[in-house]
Amino acid sequence: MKVKTSLTLSEDILAVIDRLAGPDISRSSFIEKILRDFLAQRQKAQRLALDLAAMNQHAGKLSAEMSDALSFQAGAD
16 A cells, blocks of 8 residues: 655655656656665674674674584594
8 A cells, every 4th residue: 555645855856766766667656676776785784793692792602613613524424
């Protein structure tokens, strides 16, 4: 469901939107696509940040486990 809203934008921004959208795409459709893309990127960045934080939180333990595993391999040669 779409909800009508009103935005106040600078003339220079509207000029760029109109130029990039071209004559076949409405401002609303173009702005909605831009916002969807932006929000998807932000959500992905947030997920990646959470993943990175989790990895960093456990990095010491994982590094120690890897060192143990590598020492077993080195001893097997």
